[in-house]
Every structure is written in C-alpha cells, then in structure tokens.
Amino acid sequence: MGTLERPAFGTPNYETFIYEKSNDGVATITLNRPDRLNSFSRPMGVEFKHVWERVKWDDDVKVVVLQAAGDRAFSTGADVKEGGWADPTISPFDWDDPGESLGPKQNKMWKPMICAVHGMCAAGAFYWVNEADIVICSEDAQFFDPHVTFGMVAAVEPTGLLGRIPYAEIMRMALLGNDERIGAETALRIGLVSEITTRQGLWPRAHELAAIVAQKPLVALQGTVKAVWEARDLPPSIATKMTLSYPQIGNRVAQEGLERSTVPKAKWKLR
Template sequence: MEFENILTENNDGILQITIDRPKKLNALNRDTIEELHQAFAEAKEDEAVKVVILTGSGEKAFVAGADISEFSEFSAQEGRELAAEGQAKLFDFVAHFPKPVIAAINGFALGGGLELAMATHFRVASDNAKMGLPETSLGLIPGYGGTQRLPELVGKGRAMEMILTAGMIDANQALQYNLVNHVCEQEELIDFAEDFAGKIMKNSPVAVTAAIRAINANFEAGVNGFEVEKDEFGNSFSTQDFKEGTSAFLNKRKADFPGK
C-alpha cells in the first residue's frame, strides 16, 4: 500500500515507519492515523517483520502533537468519537501489537506524539528531545491515552505535574522519570534503535509475543496478570521455539528459532 503521510522500509526484519509531515512537524491528523493503522496492520501479518521502529522525519520532531485545525470546531460528542476512534485504531493497537515496537523520539514529542510514543513498548530519545502533554493549555486534556499511560510510566505525582502544568521536559529528565528507556546523540538515534531491535531479534519471537501479552495483562482492568503469565508460560512448552531453545542450550549451540 502506498502512503502519503508516512514512509516504510523493511531492513532485515526491522520495519521502520517514519511519520513524514515535516511542514506540520509530523502532527497527527486523521489521515495519518489511518495510514499508521494500515502500516501496523500489514506488519502484523508480515512474517518478515520482527520489530517495528517508529520515528518522525527531520530533526525537529517525532510528532509535535495532533493537528488542532482538524478539530477546533468539534462538539463534545465529536470530540469523544475522535478520542475513541484514535485509541482503537492506533494507540491501543500499537500498545497490544504482538511484535516489539520501539519509538525513536527525535525532537519534539508533544500531545498526541508523546501519547503515541507511550503506546509503544520501548522509547529511545535523542539528546535534543522535548516531551510534554500541553493539552490543558488549550482547554483540553490528553485524549489518546495520555492520562492513563503517563502515570503508569512516571507515577501519579509526576504525571499530574506534567499534565496540569502543560510543561515540557528534556530527554535527560524523561530518562530520570522512566518515561524513556535510553537517551543517545541525535545522529546515533536510528542506529541505536536498530541495535536495540537486534538484541530482541536474537530471542524467540513466539516467546517475545507471549511476554508482551503477559506484561500488558497487568495493566488491563479486570484481568489477573499472574493468571495470564501462567497460561502463557504453559503454552510456551508446546512451541517449536521452546524445543529449539532448550536443545540449543543443552547442546551449547546458538538457537535458530523457527518462530512457531
């Protein structure tokens, strides 16, 4: 599928998805959200894709927020529908994606951009990155999961401060807050993310997917994460990857996981 607002490139199992709206600082609009959904949906079914790296084009922004001009005249009901559609189509879809997703945050990650980064499984930031949820300065609150995911990552008090002050933090502060996993120099960002992806790809893709499901279960209302872990652990014993992994370990050789 050809896209207007994003670029995709698969390099040895690592799919890089680049949001490409540099004149708008890669701001999210409905068309971009739809294209991102389609790209992730295709990657989900593509056995050649093992890990996804999500980034923004240029050096200024990962995603500098949502495209405000698109919803400035919305009613309350239209606003709720916008949030519900975006969460289901992209943000929740990414959070529960069965393959690891790494956000490579270059420059500004604000509003919907930070919410998108928080929906991924890992966040790597360039040293010039700036992050924040400025919605309250516009008379709004975060609507793409920000009020839920930010406290999970940084704690309630820091999340309250970031959201209610609408302020920005830099990459090093984000690292201290556990909002990002790693910080590196800007010119090294994609290489760093690819190296990170390579470490994951050495392991069983079946086990990686099972671990994502088990970890996510702890943050789902009404779901007992320990029970999900037990189920996923037990299911692992019936996989070809388990047989290959244990055989390789016992025979002191490198595992060649079939991904089944």
C-alpha cells in the same frame, strides 16, 4: 484443519509515513510530515491501521522501530490546523479515540515496538510512546502536554502513562501544560525513556536494539509483550496467575526445534 489464508497487503504507497523492512527482522516506520511537525491526521490514522495489520501478518518482521523525519519534532499530536481529530458535526459520544488507529496494542499487534524520540514529543504523540515497549531519545528531546493551556482536559494521554512513570510526574506535566517541558535527562530519571543518545546516533541505536531483539523467537517475543501489557490492568496476585498461561502455551511453540544447548552465548553489555 485447513491452513489460514493470510491477507494480501501489496505494496501500498503510504503518504503520511515511510515504511521500510530490512533483512534482520526489523520494520521501520518514519513519520513523514515534518512540515506539520509530524502531527497526525485522520488519513494517518487510516494508514496506521493498515500498517499494523500488515506488520502483524508478516512473519519476516519481528520488531518495529517508530521514528520521525525532520529536525524539530517526533510529533506534536493531532494536527489542529486540519481540525484536530474530533468531528464537531457529530455527537461527542460518537467520537473515537485516536489510539484505536495509531497504537499497535489497540490494533492487537503484539510484536515489540521501539520508539526513537527527538525534538518535541507533545500531546497525542504519547499515543505511540505509551504503547511502546522500549523508548529511547536524543539529547534534544522535549516531552510535554499542552492540553490544559488551551482549555482542554488532559486525560487519555496522561492516563496512558500510568504504570510507566510516577503519578506525580504525570500530573506535573499535565497541569503545567506549555509552561514546562521534560528534558532528556529528566525523562531518563523518571523512567519515561531508558536511554539517551546523540541526535545523529538515535536512529542507528534504535535499529541496533531492534535487531538484537529480532534475533529471539517470534512467539516468545509476542507472548512476552502481550502477557506483560495485559497484566498492567490486573492486581499483582491475579496478574501472576493469569500470565502463567502465556509461557504454558507459548514456550512449547517458541522452543519447537530449538535446542537450548545450541543457543549461542550472548556477548552481553552492562547498562
């Protein structure tokens, strides 16, 4: 069997975000449209599809951190001043879901992603939050979904939150629209985020967590992410049976050449 030829991605100059890779196995994507509150556009969607494929095939990258430039917002969703995402010139049944471009899971990229949220995180920004494996935020974070306020059905983003936070919290956010925002402490209480930091400490903390995760074998990380993510769609008893195949396949690959007794003991922290 021949060796799989990996795609060549070069060093593209992304216009909607900054892509950086460090020597500790962490790639950082920084949304870089602060003048537009880091809202996404179709050009951003094209660039995200490219970067997820790039990360997928780069064995030097084990974990991705997604963060955002500027002081006001992580992201406020689709850029409505650029016409939003939907194309009014074609049939609504031909529209595509932004998540097909923006999200790592929908692009079959199974390396862990950590979201570092500050400021406003609204509407379509949940495409990223919903597909993140770890979400942390700074003290100024505000989560909300304004769709119904503007006469739009809130559907895809709230549905993506199922399994992450309680139904009642999802519906409260979706139905109250612009009249209420979820602050950092409430986000922590309902499980939307797992940690709160200062604004200054947000990015360093996200990278610190990513670097810790990146010390683990890549196949073990990918298998864990894929198994648990796909199990969310299954009844518990079936999920338990189906996910057994992942360690059956992945453990042998991940542990090849790894002597368990030589793995250094971690200086663990209590959370």
